Structure formats: C-alpha cells, structure tokens
Amino acid sequence: MIPLDSAALGRRAEAMLEELAAISADPDRLVRLFLTPEHRRAGDLVAQWMREAGLEVSEDALGTLRGRMGQGPRLLLGSHIETVIDAGKYDGPLGVVAAILAVDTLLRAGAKPPAIELLAFGDEEGSRFPSTLSTSAAVAGAFDRKQLELKDAAGVSYAEALGAYGKNPDEIARAEIPRGEAAAYVEVHIEQGPVLESKSQPLGVVTAIVGQTRLVLNLTGEAGHAGTVPMNLRRDALAGAAEIALVAEKIAREGAGLVATVGMLEPYPGAMNIIPGRVRMSLDLRAAADEARRAAIRQFEEQARAIAKRRHLEIEIELIHELATTSCDAGLQDRLAAAIEATGRKPVRLASGAAHDGVMMAKLCPVAMLFVRCKGGVSHNPAEYASLEDMGLAIAALVRFIEKFEARP
C-alpha cells in the first residue's frame, strides 16, 4: 500500500471542483447542460487533468471523455460532469475528480494499477433533453436511438445538438465497450441523502440503486357547499386522498428499505368553502428489491381502491414510470468496504434512492458505488456540500480499492 495524505487529496479535490464550478452558462448559478459550450469547456478541462495524470484521452460520439491506461479487461471509474439547473458543485464532478486523483496518486507513487478507463459522462441528470443516462447507455451498448429525436426547451433536437457539438450520430455504436473488456464499473458520488450524516460516518457502500414505481391517482367524488352538505352525505375526494397518502406512508414505514412519497396532491376546485370533488395525487415508491417494490405497490393499490370504495369515490390509478432495481455486485461491495476500513472508517451499507449511470453500466459489467456524506442530505441545490476531509477519505478509499483490484479473467 502506498502512503496517502487524505487531507491533501481533499484539498486538491476541492480546488478542482471549484475550477469546474466556475464553468456555467449563468454567472449567478451553476448551469452546465449536455452538449453546450459549458459542457465543452468542462470536458476540455477534464481531458487536460486526465492527461496530466498519465491517461490517454479520447472522446466518444456523445462527448464522453475517456482516459485509458493499461491493457486487457479494465476497471471503469467515473461519473458525470453536466449538472442540473442551479446545481451544487459535487453531484457528478466529485466522482470524476476522485477517479483522476486516485489514478494520479497511484501513478506518481510508482504503483502498478490494473488496466483502467476513466469515464466523464455528459447526460446523467436529463436536464437538457427528457432523456436518461444516455451517455452511459452508449458505453454499455444500450443507447436508444429514439432519443435522438428528443427536443430541449428551445426546440433543438438531441441529434441537432450532437451535430453542433461536432459529433456524428452514426458513430454512437462505436462508444460501446466490448463485454469482455469491462471488468467492473465503480463510481464515487455524494449520498444526496441524510443516512451517512445520521450515522456519523463519512463513507458508505451502495447495496443497490433502488427500483422505482411512479403512479398518478385520480379520485372523483362530488363537490359541494362546505356548509350545507352533512358529513354522512359527502363524497369528499380530499378526505379520501388524505387516507390514501397515509396508507402509502404506513406501507413504506413497515417495509424494509422502502420509501414512499406523495409529493403532488391537487384538490379541485381548491376553495376553502367547497368540498373537493376531485383530487389528483402522485405516489413515488422505491425499494432496493423489485419483489418488495411490486408487493408494496400491490398492497397500496388494493388499499387505495378499498378506501375509494368505502367512500364512494371513483379511482383511476395510472402507472407513469417504472424502473427496475440495479443490484451492486456483492464482491465489489465487500472490496469497497475493506477499502473504507483501510482508511480507518466504518463502511455503512445503504441503498441509493436516486438513479445513477451505474443503472446503465450494470448492463455491461458488475457495478459498485462509494457514497460520500453530504451536509443535511441536500443536493441539486447550491447548498450542496461535502467536506474536504470526507472527500479526501473517499479518494483514499478508492486508491485502496484500486490497489487490491484484479480484473477477473
């Protein structure tokens, strides 16, 4: 094991993140969208850092920066460099910077790391086009060409944006890594939740990227005068919606690794003196295991329908979105945990409630993620924060992980 100064690594990471955060389409807030001049500038900076670390840099047909070293089946490391609108500076860039600093540290120390490819993706957030994870999909050979027709808010298509970025959509297939050449994909990312903070631990090992079901419910009762309709003659859609929202909460609280959120709830007409005749509400339910998620959804739908029936409400339940669970590789998890222990910290095992490029990379090879504590669990917000200490420890753990990594034949 090479000697490591995690405090110094944290300081270097922070300086690089600051430099990236200065690249924004808006001087007052951080906005760096896919295939924009800001994406170009950030890509150029990352390419320069990769070269300085000793990697051979190329850029694929979707603008993903790729830095390679060594031969044979390779360890893939990376994250994304584009951001949401009004972003923080850690979500995405930290994973790219951590990988660069880990490789740089190993090579400078004269270590002999395994074959490695760094990946700096450009379309994880889906902030410009209504696409998801398209740049990692291309690397995994799972790019959906229908996405080329998607348009951004200004009416520019994905294909047109690629052209303006100097890319040829016909070359997307060449971004794919052949199956036998990808040994594993490992990503460092801020947690975006409060679990590590609540356990007072800087680092976590992700067990799975949770699957997700999103429903929209329409409840219809009967609007009426808030004064003149007795309680026993009411068909109050909001009272039914309230009961259903609490059912969702109860199911999630009683299940293991489940979260359920009613984020949208709109009563009509929404006036103080009118019994709501109609409510539109959402359910977002996520679980680390697909069977647990499906069972919870069945239970929820059954109870929601029973509540509607008892209250003489009509109910329509619409499936809006569904995403299967991505399990993280058990062996990689154990090796990440051992690497965290090598920094003197306790690894916390936790699921990722947000999606990441690992969802696509899992189609190519085993995946794993190292989570870094972030303040208050806040992300997608300028207040997003990870400490220099925690980032330094994450990079140190990643170095320890790479040192022990051996690509399975």
Add this chain to the structure above:
Amino acid sequence: MIPLDSAALGRRAEAMLEELAAISADPDRLVRLFLTPEHRRAGDLVAQWMREAGLEVSEDALGTLRGRMGQGPRLLLGSHIETVIDAGKYDGPLGVVAAILAVDTLLRAGAKPPAIELLAFGDEEGSRFPSTLSTSAAVAGAFDRKQLELKDAAGVSYAEALGAYGKNPDEIARAEIPRGEAAAYVEVHIEQGPVLESKSQPLGVVTAIVGQTRLVLNLTGEAGHAGTVPMNLRRDALAGAAEIALVAEKIAREGAGLVATVGMLEPYPGAMNIIPGRVRMSLDLRAAADEARRAAIRQFEEQARAIAKRRHLEIEIELIHELATTSCDAGLQDRLAAAIEATGRKPVRLASGAAHDGVMMAKLCPVAMLFVRCKGGVSHNPAEYASLEDMGLAIAALVRFIEKFEARP
C-alpha cells in the same frame, strides 16, 4: 283557511322566476349584481309585481324594494334578488316570488292577513363588493358605514355605486325598521344542500343558521429527495396535513350538527419526486351551536398541534373568519312546521349551513326560514333546480303560516 291550488302556485312561481332570470348582465349566463342596471330592472319588475298583489311599494337608500300592507307590528317576508356570477334562478328570487304570490293569493281570496312588509334585498351574496348582507343590515339598523369604501373588481366604491344608482348614502339610516314594528322575519329559500332530497321531503324548517370558524394552517417540515431520505428521517409536511385533514373529518362526524371541510391544501413544491417541505391548508368548520363549534375547534387545534409535534413539523394556525350561530325562533319554527303539515307534508328540521339575510334580521326581530328541496343539493350553478310541485307546496305552506300569524303585541 282559503282554498289553495299548489300546482298552480308552482307554475306561477316558475314563470316569474323565468322572467327574472332573463335579466342578466351576460347573455350566456345569469349575472345580476348589486346596484347594476340589471339590479334596477329586476327591482322594477318586483315592484310591479308587489303593486299588482296589492302592496304599497317604496325603495330604500340601498335599493331594497319594500312592499307594505296593514298597520301595526308587521310580519316581514322576503329574500334577495341579486345573484352570484353564473347563478341558478332560485337562490334568492324564489323567496321574493313566494312572498308576493302568498300575499296575492290571500288578498285575492278576500282573507284578512296581518300587517306585512315584503323585502327584496340586493346584497346577500356579496358578489360585487366584499361586503356581506349589507342591505338587510340596513333594515335591521346594523349597517356598517365602513362598507361604503369597499371597491368592486373595477375599482368602483360602494358609495360611488350607490350614487350612480340614484341613492344618497346619508339616507341609509332611514332604512331601519323601528324595533317595535317588526314582529318577525320569515324567508323561503332553496336548501342548497341534499338533506331534504335524502329524506324525500319537499319542505324543511330551519333550526339555525350555523356559526362558522375558518382557519388556515401552515405546516413546515423539510423538503427532500423522494428516493434518498429514509422514512424515519423525514419531516413530510403533506403526511402531517393528511393526518390533520382526517382529524377534522372525524371530529365533525362524531359531533352533532357539525360539518368540517378541508377545501384548500397546497403542498410545496408539489413535485412528484420531492418530499413536501411545506403545506398550506384550510379548515372550514360550522355548527348549529356556538359552544359545540368552539369545542370542536379547540379539539381540532389540540390534535393538529399534537400531530405536528409528533412529526417534528412546525405549525401555525391562523383564524381567518368567525361568525356566530343565528338561532331561529322556536315558536316560529313550530308554526312553520304546522303550516307544512297543513299541506300534507312532513316538516324536516334542519340547520342552514349557508348564511342568509336572517343573520342580520335576527338583530331586529325573531327569524325563521322555510327550506325548499333542490335537486342534488346543487346551488350557485346554472344546474340549480327546484320543482314546480315543491315550490307550489312552499307557497301554500307560507300562505297557511300567514293565515295563522298574529303579531305579538
């Protein structure tokens, strides 16, 4: 008792209501606001009907049409002739038409009714100015002169509108009926609720015009990512609001003569994938007895605060509006019930959940109301409907009531 043909009375009422409904500011929907040209035309038509029935007509300083007969303490009968925007044709005008037809029927039959004054008010709905019941308030000597400064949607003040209507605000005080000269106030009105329909009875006797408390609650928790915050670390303002809404429903269901409505509930930010950090919601609670209403509000506030505390939410409860109960006179109720029985129907006793001019008239004399079944409980809507049969029975009952009425000395 004079002979009565209630079917014929119903037909006459319907024809008069049609004639009034044709007077609208909008050719496509019924809109007849206070102190407008439509109010003028409706007032002129009502005055003509009053005269044809044998009454001596005057108009007070707020445009209320007043038709008198006889000497001494008088029975006051009436309702309002202005409407909400996009109104039905029964809410208000039915009470005026019923009173005119009752008097007309009695005088044509050669009966000797007691002294009577018919009142056709013009500001019950508060649809033009944010005033309430101002025309009956003037008759009861309770007009609040601050209302003269209120402005309508076009910026015209109440005082200016009076001037344009040819009225002098200095003469409002002269609209008051001296206390000893008002024996009782009785109003016929559609129920605006489903109780009579659910009991298959055409007519009801109002026990009280309910008191009302309106609250706005602000709940503050913590917004968060729907995927990354575990259930036990959430401070979900919407889940708390749902529990509070169900508490309101439970209290009202368990109490006697209580109704509670959460009509407005707004989660922020209201996105499907974000835990609501804040909710603004309303409570409208009404009861036929003030003590029951106050007790229910205390109970609600206590339980809402307990829920907020358990869920680590901040809660603010703001009192928006409070109106005391107006009790209907027990003797008048009994005499209205007897009059309904004289038509061969069973009187249903019920509270009025909506406010009426009786709230103001009760400051002057004992009040009572006769409710007429309306289809589906619908009002303030073009679909508002009372059948010819039910209206005919209501007028017949009013005739029977007047026949037996003797002003207490």
